[in-house]
Amino acid sequence: MIRLAIQKSGRLSEDSLNLIRECGISFINSSLKLKTEATNFPLEILFLRDDDIPGYVADGVADIGIVGENVLVEEGKQQLSIQKLGFSKCRLSIAVPKAAEYRNIQDLQDKNLATSYPNLLQAYLDEQGVKAHIHTISGSVEIAPSIGLADAICDIVSSGSTLISNGLREVESVFRSEAVLISNQELSAEKTRILNQLVFRIQSVRKAQK
Ligand code: PRP
Ligand code: ZN
Ligand code: MG
Structure with a gap:
């Protein structure tokens, strides 16, 4: 067995x-x-x-x-x-509030990011040469920006509907799964x-x- x-x-x-x-x-x-x-x-x-x-x-x-x-x-x-x-199939992506100004990854320098994937996110930021504060939370990551816990999030995106429902916009793709x-x-x-x-x-x- x-x-x-x-x-x-x-x-x-x-x-x-x-x-x-x-x-x-x-x-x-x-x-x-x-x-x-x-x-x-x-x-x-x-x-x-x-x-x-x-x-x-x-x-x-x-x-x-x-x-x-x-x-x-x-x-x-x-x-x-x-x-x-x-x-x-899904991707691990960084998302910011819909109305936030975002040109490229450098805009995340010194910002607060909430995620359940601190290791994958840290590796990506290191590779991009960006230093940010990572806050690890185990769930409901998508509400972090609207409650003032973070400037951006990094979480799993599949259909994208969770992001849309929470007023977020996908800006970087970190990992495909x-x-x-x-x-x-x-x-x-x-x-x-x-x-x-x-x-x-x-x-x-x-x-x-x-
Ligand atoms: C992920 C993510 C969202 C959802 C996004 O959760 O945290 O909750 O999928 O999917 P969507 O883009 O289709 O709306 P996951 O299934 O990994 O479950 P878990 O966070 O409970 O482990
Ligand atoms: Zn899980
Ligand atoms: Mg989830």
Whole structure:
């Protein structure tokens, strides 16, 4: 039996479950249960916060997981990645209030930026030679400018509707991301065999979609 961690609720959840179903794996999914077992494949599914998934997989609490590259790279765990999945594509972007004057990245010098991705943002600012104050917050980043917490934000943009609803305008794209399958690096021979079967099915599903 192999343990797969996926996002409990959010942008990746539905696509992750669909991928498993398209692999011909059946399971009962109740939105209140945080753990379920497949009925026709040696797989247990754990429903977790996406941010916790790389850590759990690195520690072996889960054997494998589906997570956005944004979270994986932010946590410095790229080495766990085994296969890009092609869904939940998004970008990590810097946004400013709609009416704010903004010409280029130098305008952020000495400004306050709110984000849940301090490492990715810091690397980008360093590369651009800009020094700014980064305030790390774990959610609702998009309201930071309107409550006076920050001059700009750096967060995930997918459709762009969250930015628009909060009166923000995207000005820089920091990182591009999609869902990836990740794996613990010390799987037993038995689990490796199950993982290989799963990866084979995923690749077949993806080929059929192209
Ligand atoms: C991101 C971001 C916004 C939303 C933007 O959250 O923080 O909430 O997606 O999407 P939109 O451009 O389509 O409006 P994410 O799904 O990464 O979830 P989390 O912040 O709860 O982890
Ligand atoms: Zn998250
Ligand atoms: Mg969010």
